[in-house]
Amino acid sequence: MKKRFLLLWMLPLSLFAQQKNVVQYVNPLIGTQRMGHTFPGATVPFGMVQLSPDTDTIPYEMNGKYNPDVYKYCAGYQYDDKTIVGFSHTHFSGTGHSDLGDFLVMPTVGALQLNPGIATDTKTGFRSAFSHANEKAEAGYYKVKLDDDNITAELTATTRTGFHQYTFPKTNDAHIILDLMHGIYNYEDKDAWTFVRVENDTLVTGYRQTAGWARTRTVYFAMTFSKPFKEYGCKDFSKKQVYRGFWGKFNQTKNFPDLAGKQLRMFFNFNTEEGEKIKVKMALSSVSTEGALLNLRTEAPNWDFEETKAAAQAAWNTELAKINIEASEAEKQNFYTALYHAFLGPTVYMDVDRKYKGLDQNVHTAANFTNYTTFSLWDTYRALHPFFNIIQPTRNGDMVNSMLAHYDQSVLKMLPIWSHYSNDNWCMSGYHSVSVIADAILKGNTSFDAKHALEACVTTATHSNYEGIGSYVEKGFIPDEKLGTSASTTLEYAYDDWCIAQAANKLGRTDLYETFSKRAGSYKNIFDANVGFMRARKEDGSFKNDFDALSTHGQGFIEGNTWNYSFFVPQDPEGLITLMGGKKKFSARLDTLFTMYLPDKYFAETEDITRDGIIGTYVHGNEPAHHVAYLYNFAGQPWKTQERVRMILKHQYKPAPDGLGGNDDCGQMSAWYLFSTLGFYPVAPGATVYQLGSPAINKAVLQLENKNTFTVEAINQSDKNVYVQKVVLNGKQLEQPAITHEDIMKGGTLTFYMTDKPKK
Amino acid sequence: MKKRFLLLWMLPLSLFAQQKNVVQYVNPLIGTQRMGHTFPGATVPFGMVQLSPDTDTIPYEMNGKYNPDVYKYCAGYQYDDKTIVGFSHTHFSGTGHSDLGDFLVMPTVGALQLNPGIATDTKTGFRSAFSHANEKAEAGYYKVKLDDDNITAELTATTRTGFHQYTFPKTNDAHIILDLMHGIYNYEDKDAWTFVRVENDTLVTGYRQTAGWARTRTVYFAMTFSKPFKEYGCKDFSKKQVYRGFWGKFNQTKNFPDLAGKQLRMFFNFNTEEGEKIKVKMALSSVSTEGALLNLRTEAPNWDFEETKAAAQAAWNTELAKINIEASEAEKQNFYTALYHAFLGPTVYMDVDRKYKGLDQNVHTAANFTNYTTFSLWDTYRALHPFFNIIQPTRNGDMVNSMLAHYDQSVLKMLPIWSHYSNDNWCMSGYHSVSVIADAILKGNTSFDAKHALEACVTTATHSNYEGIGSYVEKGFIPDEKLGTSASTTLEYAYDDWCIAQAANKLGRTDLYETFSKRAGSYKNIFDANVGFMRARKEDGSFKNDFDALSTHGQGFIEGNTWNYSFFVPQDPEGLITLMGGKKKFSARLDTLFTMYLPDKYFAETEDITRDGIIGTYVHGNEPAHHVAYLYNFAGQPWKTQERVRMILKHQYKPAPDGLGGNDDCGQMSAWYLFSTLGFYPVAPGATVYQLGSPAINKAVLQLENKNTFTVEAINQSDKNVYVQKVVLNGKQLEQPAITHEDIMKGGTLTFYMTDKPKK
Known part of the structure; x- marks a missing residue:
């Protein structure tokens, strides 16, 4: 014994x-x-x-x-x-x-x-x-x-x-x-x-x-x-x-x-x-x-x-050894600490006999999955759960199962917003569980009942009493009178609805696909062509007065001003580019975002981040713009994505106690780092495509759960050689700066050839 | 279906x-x-x-x-x-x-x-x-x-x-x-x-x-x-x-x-x-x-x-039909309402699937018994549980099982004092669970593990940190300095210990029988022969000053003065009679108890009862003297027991909203009524003998769970004919005013011949 x-x-x-x-x-x-x-x-x-x-x-x-x-x-x-x-x-x-x-x-x-x-x-x-x-x-x-x-x-x-x-x-x-x-x-x-x-x-x-x-x-x-x-x-x-x-x-x-x-x-x-x-x-x-x-x-x-x-x-x-990298000692510290932070949660929430307390305060048994809690979804839907779909797919499936159990137990019939310990604390906006669910469904990582999950998404997204959903469905936007974050929440709902549409499409529910695809276009309803920004609208349809594109407060946004939030259309960059007057204007705006001077009075309004956490008025320490650096790819200027991503990596992540420019937010900041360091990023979770950036390590080998191995190589990469000359996937040069989830999961080698010159 | x-x-x-x-x-x-x-x-x-x-x-x-x-x-x-x-x-x-x-x-x-x-x-x-x-x-x-x-x-x-x-x-x-x-x-x-x-x-x-x-x-x-x-x-x-x-x-x-x-x-x-x-x-x-x-x-x-x-x-x-009586309409109201009140509790405390919350706040299953709560034991050990041993033996066995579950879950390792809803509120003195357990064991009503029950009794009674038990064991009495109710609690412990001794004897534990029999004699240690009353003693052995035999407060007693409490030796009336100077003096004292005038200032001190609840200074509305009317039997004057019992029945129980002279105390007052109306009473639960009083109905038929029938007849009883001329059990005249539990449980007929003259 x-x-x-x-x-x-x-x-x-x-x-x-x-x-x-x-x-x-x-x-x-x-x-x-x-x-x-x-x-x-x-x-x-x-x-x-x-x-x-x-x-x-x-x-x-x-x-x-x-x-x-x-x-x-x-x-x-x-x-x-x-x-x-x-x-x-x-x-x-x-x-x-x-x-x-x-x-x-x-x-x-x-x-x-x-x-x-x-x-x-x-x-x-x-x-x-x-x-x-x-x-x-x-x-x-x-x-x-x-x-x-x-x-x-x-x-x-x-x-x-x-x-x-x-x-x-x-x-x-x-x-x-x-x-x-x-x-x-x-x-x-x-x-x-x-x-x-x-x-x-x-x-x-x-x-x-x-x-x-x-x-x-x-x-x-x-x-x-x-x-x-x-x-x-x-x-x-x-x-x-x-x-x-x-x-x-x-x-x-x-x-x-x-x-x-x-x-x-x-x-x-x-x-x-x-x-x-x-x-x-x-x-x-x-x-x-x-x-x-x-x-x-x-x-x-x-x-x-x-x-x-x-x-x-x-x-x-x-x-941690699921990813082995070749990099400097300092970068290894950054990388494995980010991986460590990414793997701190969501946290197991059941006893060894699989029992746990549900939202109804009754004792439940997670018979077929590991039950998790601590879902900071407004943060983690962006990169952490997509990262799990690659490197922790079993856990991510169980996390969705946990979210569905939450939904089943919720007397409000809602998927979690920010849940911990058999409760929802309702923190932050959107219903981003649907993004996590759609991402898993689209990527084929469904250890859960996908039909039931889609029903949960639809029920949550039609909860007319929750944070302006009723008005949003009726008018296509949330009026400023209804909600202090009417503009940013409208944008978030639109993205989330696109996620539901993608899941519905995959599951053959054309009716839902059409309904939610239409809702996903709601972002256009709050774009003010006169000022060229997303802007809160009032019940009567007019835009809210006292517009200030730099201010975070009182403008209908949360944790970001409209300079950042106007880019929050991850589901339709092309549509956004059109709205903003074409690729040239769009990329010029991105340039301004990353380079403009933000007066101190606006910094004082910015929550949760240090001065270093702001680049121009791009706020990396908060999440809403996490995908923005990758939008240059859609404007035909991928070298700027490469440049910006490397700059953010260099300035926002350091192997020191003060190394993080903002809250790590249950691993989302770390997940952004991990994706970006590996050279790709999920701009729109719910899509199976990843935009390529600029890998910041020399080599990374991902040991996948399906026993396949996906290797990223960055030939000649260095602090100076941040630009990508060409990318070869399994011996074949890519024409677009993007790969798919399938490319990764079937295993192979992605080779970036790096240079110090942008390839315009 | x-x-x-x-x-x-x-x-x-x-x-x-x-x-x-x-x-x-x-x-x-x-x-x-x-x-x-x-x-x-x-x-x-x-x-x-x-x-x-x-x-x-x-x-x-x-x-x-x-x-x-x-x-x-x-x-x-x-x-x-x-x-x-x-x-x-x-x-x-x-x-x-x-x-x-x-x-x-x-x-x-x-x-x-x-x-x-x-x-x-x-x-x-x-x-x-x-x-x-x-x-x-x-x-x-x-x-x-x-x-x-x-x-x-x-x-x-x-x-x-x-x-x-x-x-x-x-x-x-x-x-x-x-x-x-x-x-x-x-x-x-x-x-x-x-x-x-x-x-x-x-x-x-x-x-x-x-x-x-x-x-x-x-x-x-x-x-x-x-x-x-x-x-x-x-x-x-x-x-x-x-x-x-x-x-x-x-x-x-x-x-x-x-x-x-x-x-x-x-x-x-x-x-x-x-x-x-x-x-x-x-x-x-x-x-x-x-x-x-x-x-x-x-x-x-x-x-x-x-x-x-x-x-x-x-x-x-x-x-209720377990007892059918022949009596006046008013008496039937009294009787069946008393029976109703007696059957209100203890209350079932488990779900239909037998689950309940224990003292440890964990969920337990009462696999082999019905779990009960609401044990007001200081009250109910006296007559309610003995009554259950006759008319509700299955439930009473389950109540003991519930008390043992309480003990098993108690981190203090104590049987319940006054328990309700997975808690003990510790109300009142003594550890009278042991009386209920001993009574059940002595009367052969043991659906529970009697050995384990005895262990629980002994553990509870040796909990030296609880209410003076340590001093009580060491000195034979609780010093006044240790406890405000030192005298009454000493008396209660002595009785409880006698109960443990009886159970130990029945289970063949001679060692425990001897230990607890000795402890049961502790009542003698607080009898002050100089004043002729039980009296609080101090650490140094001297009696507490400022003695007042009529006062309830500050004298070391609870819910009763020493006039009442000095009779609280239910386990040894003969010993008490000796202590008090023989039968003649003893019965004279009883007479005084029931007839003396209690000045108003003392009534004001009396808790829980109306003025009508006091007869002389005998307080029926509180429990400590509930057995006292039956003590005349031991002094050779059973006719006074008969007279007093009928007087109490008449004055303390009326079929009206104000019909009860004191708290019903979870059925104890009603149980006293039921026993007394049927003509017998358990002076010392834990003994198998019942003292006979004066039945207040003409006939009562008890349908026992063992299918036997026990009939009480009272020939010629009336408000005037309260005295017993002779008693015949199954055709055989009794020589003593007492019957045993076995007499009842094997079925038969107990016939009282009533008269208006005391049979001296």
Whole structure:
């Protein structure tokens, strides 16, 4: 039994040895400074647990007012901070709003402190100073020295379990704090309920229910210690404690195992020898503490931290080695960290027995697929899901299955907009699930019921009460009176409708194809030929006054001005070019976009990005223009696509903590990087064509799930040689700067011949 | 299929026709005035749903202070009130603290009002005036005319479903309000979370989670309407609404099906014709909305209100007809209403698929028993569970199984003290589960694992951190410094320990028998021979100062002064008699107890009872002295037992709304009545002997589950002929005023010959 067990665990390790070690190039600290909003902690690919240090706890509101500092802490960690509050188990990667931060664990020694304290004086609480010199972040592993108490903290994870290893000094006053009220984007009253049982002197179970970005979210846990605690206790920090009644019979502050309340913090006390390691494992579940315990016992059955770390890193290597590149060390760091960030989510959302909590709060079983959550679809439909259709097709099919389960459980009968933990937080515009679904259907990656998926798309897109859909269908655009983002949402709906049309066409539903193709042309309805831009329209059909093409605010757009959004017709670049007066005018406009000077007052309006995140008024740090650099291809100037793409790659992605110019947005920024670095990009997901750009590596070999291999070579590419002289696919020179999905999936070699001269 | 279905439903109806109709004698209004705390609404025997009118909504606190009026509303209904707020689905019967009141439904017409309004002006809200002239309360059926809006409301129930039938006037403004924040004993912040889905235009599902007497309680529901509502809506009444974020995209006040928050009220609008009936069914579950829906569809599959009512009343008749009596009409009302009240709980607590939520908040399956909740054990161990051991032995065995499941799930490893809805509220003292378990074991009613049950008793009784158990075991009494109720709790533990000893003896555990027999003698340790009373002792062994034998407060007792509590040695009356100086002194003291004048200042201290509830200083409205009238038997003066019992029966139980002198306490007061009316009483549950009193009916036939029949006859009994001349059991005259459990269960006839002269 023992032997078999060992062999099982050795398996990924031996694979690891055979494969190229690419994990070494991952630097999870990339993007942790300023706007990247990534987290540096430990997780496995698509893991349910993201165990990561939080450097501060900022409430969403202070004295009833929005506290803008909360935004910095979307991922819980800011590189510039000097202190760590503790290590919590759930994080989003790269978002621009947030939630989670469940179950913060923090080791301390000395006098027991149950408040985190303030950053400027760590003696005021359980937080500790740390320095990056003593910090190490790897894929699946994180280590830091907590200076205040001379404790070394190490973290690793399985899919559903966080594994902590704390090395203590000698003391009779060692504590492990479990903060059950810590959270990211904490509101007053966010903690609806917390329930804890100390099952024995090494096992604690419970759950926390919050009302935040996810309105009704419960996370269950099972937490186990490698060493019995000598005593433990709890404090209720809620302003007004709930009725205690006859519970007053018990002293609940110390060694009392049956706890519940709104805002609880616990402590567990130990004696430790110098250098003694106390380990903690915490498994999560969306179903029950029983589910969490099952996850814990199945995934992390022993106390071998090194073995778990090795397994986590082997899992990463397996995923990351699906693409092997030849490039500079710096580029490898960029590339594999982008791949790492792309593989952080969507996250697995079911227990090892396949059970999960659905939107109806009932327990469901994902019998035939892996259920995922964390769908930041406004971001990720653009490049991340198309990237998955190439390199993670099985997962992408399961993601669509998860979206369909969401739809089936939704009492609103809507596909997810931005869903996490059995909830939709409704963030951002459009109904971009349909893009993900159409892209999968068009690319033949349908492990799901495609007919049902099409029905879900149509039902979602005809939900007349949702964000102006009713008016949009009736008038062909959303009137400004109905919606603050009337113009950008009209453009997004038009693209999404084109996606539905493509899926309908593929599935032989000509009726739907016609209906939604017509809707897809709605973008034309908000083009103001007089000013030459997309522009919000009013109920009476007139255009909204006070037009300002540079402003993001009050113009009917979101996260982009009309300079950017006027290019948002990915489904019909040719039509847009016509609308804008032909290829010449169109490419001149693109030139201006990338080169114009944006006055500071407009930058101040721009959300989520640093000054460096803007090129001209092209905003790479937000998503709406992600396809725009590739539009030169349609205007007959592919060399400008090549030039712009390389410029963006060079300026927006650096192997450093501040290397990301904007939020990574659950991997979308990384996916843009990955496609562009490989030399092609899906301008319109839902189409099977990719526009060619300028590969930024010398060679990349993609190991596809179908066992085929697709190789990209870039002969003579360098920082100067960014222009493409010719492209050869399997020995045949391409006439257009485009390839198809089939070209990739059947395997082969795409060779770019690079030069320093644009080929006009 | 249809036919088979009908036959299935007809079965209880045909039985009903064959059996004597005793349901007619039940008057659920008995006890609804003043202190009885019963509810008049519709339920089936031991039903999970108690659908009943609530006449007011009084918060537990007003402006941060306890609001004493809340106490009146333990059952939601007070007979003296002139208005009804609505009909809610869960109620305790006869408790002296409370909770529940889930899911209040109220029909209205005219302008929509979402506040209940005030009782003195029903126009201020959705409540309505009503009068008892238009009210009808039967077992399983309740009807009332709501005067404000001329609506007739009728209620019936299945085990897990409440069935409403509302007869409306003609209007285009008919509303059915669903108040999801209504509750009994509502505290600020009691509503932890509420979640609702409007699944379609006739079905609503959801749950409400509260933090009240039950600290972590969630009740799920599925609610269906016989007619589609034309529109619906919701309002959030919480002081500070939770973060709404992107949910602001939706207008959530009207026709929005996806709702959650802390304090919600909903409305459903209809057009109605004159006399049109709109019916509502609401099923509950502790597990999930899925479970509630399963309960609904299994138990109440059609819209035939009359059929459901007939089935409910047939179920009642089946249970009530287990005892047929010959008595006056008034006495039949008393008797069958007492039997009805005795059969209201404990309540079934599992779905039709046997699933229920356990104390660990995980879902469990009661594979081999019916799971029950609502165990008010400090009250009900005395007579209710012993009564069940005779007339409901299967249910009582399942109740013990439920208590053992509670123990198994308890992280404190304790049998229930006062448990409801997967929680223990820890109300009152002692660990009287052990009495219920011992009584069942001694009487051979063990469908449960008796060994495991004994282990649970011992573990509970050795929980040294619970209410002075540690000191009690160490010193033989609980010191006054440790516990405000040190004296009464010492007495209760001593009795409970005797129960454990009896069970241990029966199961051959001599070691435990000896240990707990010794502990059972602890009552002697707090008897102060100087004053002749039980008396609180201090850590140093001395008795507590400022002794006042009449006072209930500050003397170390709860719900009784030492005049009452000094008789609390049910396990050893002989020992107590010796302690008190022999039979003569003992019976003289009993005489004084029943006849002395209690000054008003002491009455003011007495909880839960009316002035009429006190005879001398004997307090029948509280439980500690329930066995005391029977102690004359041990002092050789059985005629005084006979006299006192009849006096208590006459004065404390009347067939009128104010007929109960104190809280019915989940059936304990009724069970005392039932035993005493039948002529015998279990002075010490855990013993198999019953003391004989004075039967107050002419004849009673008990149909036992084992098919035997036990008949009690009282020859010549009348209000005057309360004394027993002789008693004959199966033709053989008894020498002692006692019978055994076996005497009853093997069937036979017990004949009392009554006279107006005491037989000294």
